[in-house]
Amino acid sequence: MTSDSQGQPAVYRNPDAPAEERIGDLLGRMTLKEKVRQLDQYFGATFMSATHPRMDTVMADGAKILWDKVMEVIGEDGVGCIHDLYGTAKVNNQLQQYAVEQTRLGIPMLFSEEALHGLCRPGCTVFPHAISTASTWNPEVAEAIGRAIAAETRSLGIHESFGPVLDLAREPRWGRVEETYGEDTYLAGRMAVAMVRGLQGETLASDRSIVAEPKHFAVHGVPESGLNQSATSLGVREIETYYMPVFEDAFVEGGAVNAMCSYNSIDGVPCASDESLLTGVLRNRWSMPGFVRSDLGAISRLQRSHFTAGSGKEAIRQALEAGCDMQYYDYPHEIYQNAVIEMVGSGDLDEEVVDRAVARVLRVKFMLGLFERPYTDPELYRSVVRRPEHGELALQAARESIVLLRNERETLPLGKALSRIAVIGPSADTPRLGDYTPAVEGFEPVTLLQGIRDKVSPRTNVSFARGTGVLPDELEAIPAGSFVDAYGRDGLRGEYFDNPDLSGEPVMTRTDRSIDFNWVVAKPDQRIPSFQFSVRWTGKLVPKRPVSGYLGTVCSDSMRLWLNGELAIDGWGQGKDGSGLVPVELKAGQSYEIRLEYRKDTSGVSAMLGWSHESESIREAAELARRADVAIVALGDSRRTCGEGVDRSELTLPGRQLELLRAVYETGTPVVLVLQNGRPIAMEWEAEHIPAILEAWYPGERGGEAIADVLFGDCNPAGRLPVTFPRSVGQLPVYYNRRRGGAVHYVEGEHRPLYAFGHGLSYTTFRYERLEVDVASGLPDPEIRISFEVANAGARAGDEVVQLYVGDLAASIALPEKNLRKFARIRLDPGESKTVRFALGFKDLRLLDRNLQWTVEPGLFRVSVGPSSDRIALSAEFAVT
Secondary structure: OOEOOOOOEOHHHOOOOOHHHHHHHHHHHOOHHHHHHOOOEEEHHHHEOOOOOOHHHHHOOOOOEOHHHHHHHOOOOOOOEEEOOOOOHHHHHHHHHHHHHHOOOOOOOEEEEOOOOOOOOOOOOOOOOHHHHHHOOOHHHHHHHHHHHHHHHHHOOOOEEOOOEOOOOOOOOOHHHHHOOOOOHHHHHHHHHHHHHHHHOOOOOOOOOOEOOOEOEOOOOOOHHHOOOOOEOOOHHHHHHHHHHHHHHHHHHOOOOOEEEOOOEEOOEEHHHOHHHHHHHHHHHOOOOOOEEOOOOHHHHHHHOOOOOOOHHHHHHHHHHHOOOEOOOOOOHHHHHHHHHHHHHHOOOOHHHHHHHHHHHHHHHHHOOOOOOOOOOOOOHHHHOOOHHHHHHHHHHHHHHOEEEEEHHHOOOOOOOOOEEEEEOOOOOOOOOOOOOOOOOOOOOOOHHHHHHHHOOOOOEEEEEOOOOOOOOOOEEOOOOOEEOOOOOEOEEEEEEOOOOOOOOOOEEEEEOOOEEEOOOOOOOOOOOOOOOEEEEEEEEOOOOOEEEEEEEEEOOEEEEEEOOEEEEEEOOOOOOOOEEEEEEEOOOOOEEEEEEEEOOOOOOEEEEEEEOOOOOHHHHHHHHHOOOEEEEEEEOOOOOOOOOOOOOOOOOOOOHHHHHHHHHOOOOOEEEEEEOOOOOOOHHHHHHOOEEEEOOOOOOOHHHHHHHHHOOOOOOOOOOOOOEOOOHHHOOOOOOOEOOOOOEEOOEEOOOOEOOOOOEOOOOEEEEEEEEEEEEOOOOOEEEEEEEEEEOOOOOEEEEEEEEEEEOOOOOOOEOOEEEEEEEEEEOOOOEEEEEEEEOHHHHOEEOOOOOEEOOOEEEEEEEEOEOOEOOEEEEEEEO
């Protein structure tokens, strides 16, 4: 045990000493090298003999720790964090034991992973994505999901997750809309607080809590042109009024500990080097206790993308001084660490800046209780991961999130005793789970087709046809077991180079069983730079069944494929598309020589080698629909049309999906459209012609069951849109609370959206009446009490999401017509009524005046209540004096 000069235990080892004293004592004992090590994050797979192992194989020692690598890399100085390990508590404990017992000061390590809608590792519960959770308008469900994610994550020895995503989704072309809680400040703020509280629990020093790290700070979700990581151009008042309060709620009310900085610049200043944001706002204004982590490559982008730093050293200095404390694979470890040490030695960087950053990292470790309880019960995961309650919660959240957009002629709910049902479309028999979802192992997500078949009468004939892919000739990753390398091993030989030219000797060689990677979320190995690396795979493709269709690559970077020695796909270099297709007729059991090359030369996401087994037939799907009593058509997005780095210039249904829908509609069979997607869809034709439309988003592993419950009336839908659906991309921006003052017509039509924020229908009807407004107190601390009654006037029990909006009728600055200020999801039986009460205060009525001061101006306000932003049932005016 570390002791002082008199042989007494060190203060930092004393659990009864105040945390700040422990931090100060430990800092005083650390060398500069040990300090810098705490500011670096290491790639977990580096320390293992196999990457991404299954949970059960890890427990059976299927993946071995490379102890020589541990001693070489971690050594006696320790490291701050390990990411992307994908082990279990047993593996994490062994690595943690090395840190605690073999490093000089015994500082434990953080283990961190992605867990946006479930821990991103095989075998864990997959909950509905964030945009789905927001559609529940139920913060209690969000908090429960957070608790479940935290329990599963901590049971595997992981201490922190990178999320939630708190960007406002006001640019629907941006691919990451699915990761957000929608376009509205208040709704997103309530969901943020709930999720953070669920993740962090009562105390972080628990085996059921993890550190939350809200991202992307700040204003990342409205990039110019909708392109990921692009600059943001907004005024200070807009940022402070709408974007900052969501993060403020998460940090001040929710108690979030860490933050992840964003890639973008705001008004020309990159967030990774913006001291006013990372220190002035997060620390000085909101008192965030933990550290700021760079998003992957955000620091290096100061040098290579924003060009605000002329060297790597300068980029590192700018980030540290601004308050970005831990790098995320920005630079190779030796370059990052040596740069900091050299700058301190030369006087270019004050060591106090380093100490400040290290103190923040250590504080988090003390908050987690890692110095007292560094290990996790290695058997805990067996009683926590995928426990039945988590599956039921995933089902509940999916049911509550489904939005009934349209239901003409009461097409829904359907009868379970229909004679013939045609289930059609690319998302009917494929689970759509969204990005940051791990490979599914040990269970099968419920698809829509399965959910329908489980729901209907045994006498009902349910037939299925894909009709088309989400994109034409859509590929699926060629599965493991289809490749053989030169040594007869299962997979392709992968040679990984630390340069973009495949030159010299590879720095790493391994066998990859399939080629399906996301190298924005992580990188192949710590020896590989985050950008400008290359890979060559060689071996043989041996299909287990015939393939009549296409072989192809999916890639945002450079990629090229040789088949039997001939260049089949050439997507290499600038101006080339790394995604390509080649028609093939592959025989089962026959060998085909494969050579595949990849270069990460942009900020791409996917590197995939895939195939499609057959050409789809819209005509066959239409014929199937013609013979059915009803056609349920499942359309939307896939990983190729939505997700991180998958931005669009259009918002219509991708590929030939609308063509498929039109063909089914023209048969005359009643059609129900089920959407599973990650962003709003512009669908004027669909909304005019299709009588019933459900928006299911990415509904998680029980999504097919939940959709079927709604289709057949076992669940009365009550989801509400957290984002506005435009009629066309030309309307953007189209969020509901744009400032007043613009025109209201285009040459081509009206400015109103297709489906407004808060929209959602039910199988019953609700009546609003008796609105009362009581101004209990005026300025400077106003209190307005609102009450009204909501009654279920229909024949079915159901939930109603009551929404309260406030508008300032005349103000010193231009304001929106209304802003959401309160909401509640209430359950009502037929004939039942409830009195709903809300209280409004300073924060609900305030504005940021011309001097950038928060104030409530005296004058008239309008309060409006109803089931959506464009269906106001009751309104009244009141004066604040």
